[in-house]
Amino acid sequence: MNMDAREAFLLKAIEDRVKELRITELLLTQEEMAANCGLTQYQLSLIENGKVNSKILTLRRISEGCHISLSDLFNFSLWSEKEIFYPKDERF
Secondary structure, X not given: OOOOHHXXXXXXXXXXHHHHHHHHHOOOOHHHHHHHHOOOXXXXXXXXXXXXXXXXHHHHHHHHHOOOOHHHHOOOOOOOHHHHHOOHHHOO
């Protein structure tokens, strides 16, 4: 199944948020963060590089392993919800 632009944008936002969280907020290596989240370093690498469309349960494991809420994981500091979910011509 091909992703539309909104899905691709959301996937990029998630990958950037997970990487930002690990590097700038938690100061962890991929190995350390993966261990905290019950993932392998390979799984975390796939998520950070946008190679997988993560299940919500995997994202919950990441949020719990990082001691943040799932809503905080979805707190994309660089983009507004309008930019993620609505094409430019459909924004209100």
